[in-house]
Amino acid sequence: MGAARTSGGAGGGRRRAVPWLVLGLWIAVLAIASPFASRLSDVQRDRAVDYLPASADSTRVARIQDRLPGGEATETVVVYHRDAGLTAADKATAADQIAEIAGAHRLTDRPAGIPSKDGTTLVYPVASTEPGQDEEARNALVNAIRDVAEGGDGLSVEVGGAGALATDAAEVYNSLDGPLLYTTAAVVALLLILIYRSPFLWLVPLAVAGIADYLSMGVAYGLNQGLGTSVSGQSTGIMTILVFGVGTDYALLLISRYREELRRVERPHDAMAAALRGCGPAVLASSGTVAAGLLCLLAADLNSSRGMGPLGTVGVLCALAAMLTLLPALLVLLGRRVFWPLVPRHGSTPKTRGSLFTAMGGSAERRPRAVLAGGAVLLGALALGSFNLPGSLKQEDSFTTRPEAIAAMETLAAAYPERGTQPVTVIAPTDRADAALAEARGTRGVKSAERGRSGGGWTELTVLASAPPQSAAETATIDALRDTLDGSYVGGPSAQQIDLEDTNARDTVIVVPLVLLSVLLILIVLLRSLVAPLILVAAVVAVWGAALGIGGLVFGPLFGFEGTDPGLGLLSFVFLVALGVDYGIFLMHRMREESLHGAEPTRAALTALRTTGGVIASAGLVLAATFAVLTNMPMVQLVELGFVIAVGVLLDTFLVRTYLVTSASVALRRRVWWPGRLSRAPEEPAPAGEREPVGV
Structure with a gap:
C-alpha cells in the first residue's frame, strides 16, 4: 500500500510538472522567434507587379x-488646378516648383507642362530613376516631391501617377498592422466575455491567440527567407485574422469539453487530459482540412494568392499548436477558479434548458424535406445577386478613403477627357526599337509614342493612349499593342491590371477543383462515407454562392463600390470551403459517434445538433466577427473579402451547417453513411431459446 501510494504521488508530481515544462518551452520558442517576427514588415511587398x-x-x-x-x-x-482658370502667377509658381524638383533629383528628362483645353489645369509628368527598386527610397522621393509641390489661395497641387499611387497604397498597408490586430483582439475579447460570463477566463484564450500570432509572424519571415514565399499586406492581415478566429474556435471547443470533464473528474490535470482525448482528434482533423484547402493556393500563378496559402497555413498551425499545448497548460495551472463565478464543481450537473438548436432539431425531424427545399430555394435566390456584382476594380477605386494620388487622377480625368493620362510602357529589343516605335504609333488608339532609355539589349518606349486609364478603350489599345509588337513586352499600371484579371481567371479554374477534391478526400477518410462528405461540400459551395450574391446586392447600392476585386471569387471560395467544412466536421463527427454507440439515425442527428450547436454557434460568431474586422479597413479589396467571408460563415453556422445538414441527415437516415458499415441496419438478435448453427 505504501509503495503504491508513493508511486502514485511520484506520478502525480510528474503530471503536475508537465504544464510548467510546456510553459517553459513556449517561452524558449518565443525568444527564438522574436527577432524574426519583428522583421516581417521589412519583407512585405505591395506593388501590383509583386x-x-x-x-x-x-x-x-x-x-x-x-x-x-x-x-x-x-x-x-x-x-x-484652379477652378476659375490658372493665372500667370500660378503658372510661374508651377514652373519654379518643377525646376526645384528637377534640381534636387535625378529625372529621366526635363518635365514639360501640358495645359488642359479649358485652362484650369496644368500637368507635369515627373519620372525619376533615383530610387531604383528600393520601396523606401521611392516613398521618400514621392514625399519629397509633395513637400515642394504646394498650392494655396485657391490653387490646388496634387501629386499622382503610378509612383504616388504605390506610395499611398504602401502607407495604407503599413498602417493596417496595428489597427487590425487591436480591433481583432477587442472584438474577440468582447465575444469571449459574453460567451463565458467570466471576468478572467476570456483573458486566457485571448493571450494565447496573441502569442500564436506573434509566433506565426516569425515563421512567416522564415518562410520568406528560406523559400522565397511572397509576403503582402493582404496575406499578413489574413494570417492574423485566421490565428485569432480559428484559434479562438479551437479554444471554445477545448474549454467547453474541459468544463464538462471538471464536473466528472476531481483533478484539473486529469480533466484536461480527458478533454484533449475527447476533442483533440476533431480539432486536429478540422485544422488539417483548413490547412489542406489553403495549401491548394500553391497551385495559383498569382504571387499574392500563392503566398497567402503558406501564410494562412502557418497561422492555422500556430493557432493549433498554441491551443492544444499552451492553453491547456495555463488552464491547468490556474485551476477551477479561472471559471469564476460559474465554477464547475466536481460531481455537479449543469442546468438543462431548451435551446434554439433543440427547436431546430424538432422542425428538422418533423419536416426534413420541406426544410431542405426551403433552404435550397433561399440560397439559390441569394446566389442570383452575384450577377449584380460590379465590374473589375480599378486602381483609383481601390481605396475607401481618397488619398492624394486618387484625387490627382480624378482631376486629370475631368480636365483631360480626350486623352490618356497614364503612360503604357513598351520594352522592345534594341535592334527592333525603331520598327516597334513606328508600329506603336500606327496602332489604333495610340495618341503618342516616344523612345526612352536603352541598355542590356532592350529599349524602353513610352506610349500614351487616347483613352482614359483602365477604360475599355484603353484595354483594347493595350491588347492591340501586344498583338502587333512581336518580341516586345507591354506593361505599366493598366497592363498590370489586365494581367491581374487574366491570371485570377486562370487560377480559379485550377485551384477550385483542387480545393474541392482535397477536402472531399479528407472527409471521406475521416467520416468513412461518401454521401456525408458530398453533402458537406455541396453545402459550403451553396454558402459561397449565396454570400457572393449578398455582396452583389450591397457592394454597389449600399457601400458605393465601383468595382469588385478580381481575386474575390477565388479567395472567398477557398476560405469558405475550408472553414465551413471545419464546422461540418464537428457536427458530423459527433453524429457518427452517436451512431457508433447505437443511436438510431434520427436520434443521432438530433443529439449531435443539440450537443454541438451551441459551440458551433459561438465559434461561428467569433470567426465571422474577426473577418468582419476587415470591413473597417481602408482598402476595398479587404472590405469585400471580409464581408463575403463573414456573411458566409454566419449563413453556414445558423442555417446550412446546423439546420439543412441536420435535415438532410434525418431525411437520408442510414444512407447518409453509405457505403460505410453504419449505412447497414444492425442485425437483429436471435430469439431467446433458438440456437445459432455451430460450424465444425
Whole structure:
C-alpha cells in the first residue's frame, strides 16, 4: 500500500510538472522567434507587379526596367488646378516648383507642362530613376516631391501617377498592422466575455491567440527567407485574422469539453487530459482540412494568392499548436477558479434548458424535406445577386478613403477627357526599337509614342493612349499593342491590371477543383462515407454562392463600390470551403459517434445538433466577427473579402451547417453513411431459446 501510494504521488508530481515544462518551452520558442517576427514588415511587398506571376508581360517589363540605366523609373504627375482658370502667377509658381524638383533629383528628362483645353489645369509628368527598386527610397522621393509641390489661395497641387499611387497604397498597408490586430483582439475579447460570463477566463484564450500570432509572424519571415514565399499586406492581415478566429474556435471547443470533464473528474490535470482525448482528434482533423484547402493556393500563378496559402497555413498551425499545448497548460495551472463565478464543481450537473438548436432539431425531424427545399430555394435566390456584382476594380477605386494620388487622377480625368493620362510602357529589343516605335504609333488608339532609355539589349518606349486609364478603350489599345509588337513586352499600371484579371481567371479554374477534391478526400477518410462528405461540400459551395450574391446586392447600392476585386471569387471560395467544412466536421463527427454507440439515425442527428450547436454557434460568431474586422479597413479589396467571408460563415453556422445538414441527415437516415458499415441496419438478435448453427 505504501509503495503504491508513493508511486502514485511520484506520478502525480510528474503530471503536475508537465504544464510548467510546456510553459517553459513556449517561452524558449518565443525568444527564438522574436527577432524574426519583428522583421516581417521589412519583407512585405505591395506593388501590383509583386502580385503578378513572372510570366506576365507587365512583370517582364518591370524586371527589364530594373536592369536599364538607373533601374525602374518612378513615374509621377504633378497636377496644378484652379477652378476659375490658372493665372500667370500660378503658372510661374508651377514652373519654379518643377525646376526645384528637377534640381534636387535625378529625372529621366526635363518635365514639360501640358495645359488642359479649358485652362484650369496644368500637368507635369515627373519620372525619376533615383530610387531604383528600393520601396523606401521611392516613398521618400514621392514625399519629397509633395513637400515642394504646394498650392494655396485657391490653387490646388496634387501629386499622382503610378509612383504616388504605390506610395499611398504602401502607407495604407503599413498602417493596417496595428489597427487590425487591436480591433481583432477587442472584438474577440468582447465575444469571449459574453460567451463565458467570466471576468478572467476570456483573458486566457485571448493571450494565447496573441502569442500564436506573434509566433506565426516569425515563421512567416522564415518562410520568406528560406523559400522565397511572397509576403503582402493582404496575406499578413489574413494570417492574423485566421490565428485569432480559428484559434479562438479551437479554444471554445477545448474549454467547453474541459468544463464538462471538471464536473466528472476531481483533478484539473486529469480533466484536461480527458478533454484533449475527447476533442483533440476533431480539432486536429478540422485544422488539417483548413490547412489542406489553403495549401491548394500553391497551385495559383498569382504571387499574392500563392503566398497567402503558406501564410494562412502557418497561422492555422500556430493557432493549433498554441491551443492544444499552451492553453491547456495555463488552464491547468490556474485551476477551477479561472471559471469564476460559474465554477464547475466536481460531481455537479449543469442546468438543462431548451435551446434554439433543440427547436431546430424538432422542425428538422418533423419536416426534413420541406426544410431542405426551403433552404435550397433561399440560397439559390441569394446566389442570383452575384450577377449584380460590379465590374473589375480599378486602381483609383481601390481605396475607401481618397488619398492624394486618387484625387490627382480624378482631376486629370475631368480636365483631360480626350486623352490618356497614364503612360503604357513598351520594352522592345534594341535592334527592333525603331520598327516597334513606328508600329506603336500606327496602332489604333495610340495618341503618342516616344523612345526612352536603352541598355542590356532592350529599349524602353513610352506610349500614351487616347483613352482614359483602365477604360475599355484603353484595354483594347493595350491588347492591340501586344498583338502587333512581336518580341516586345507591354506593361505599366493598366497592363498590370489586365494581367491581374487574366491570371485570377486562370487560377480559379485550377485551384477550385483542387480545393474541392482535397477536402472531399479528407472527409471521406475521416467520416468513412461518401454521401456525408458530398453533402458537406455541396453545402459550403451553396454558402459561397449565396454570400457572393449578398455582396452583389450591397457592394454597389449600399457601400458605393465601383468595382469588385478580381481575386474575390477565388479567395472567398477557398476560405469558405475550408472553414465551413471545419464546422461540418464537428457536427458530423459527433453524429457518427452517436451512431457508433447505437443511436438510431434520427436520434443521432438530433443529439449531435443539440450537443454541438451551441459551440458551433459561438465559434461561428467569433470567426465571422474577426473577418468582419476587415470591413473597417481602408482598402476595398479587404472590405469585400471580409464581408463575403463573414456573411458566409454566419449563413453556414445558423442555417446550412446546423439546420439543412441536420435535415438532410434525418431525411437520408442510414444512407447518409453509405457505403460505410453504419449505412447497414444492425442485425437483429436471435430469439431467446433458438440456437445459432455451430460450424465444425
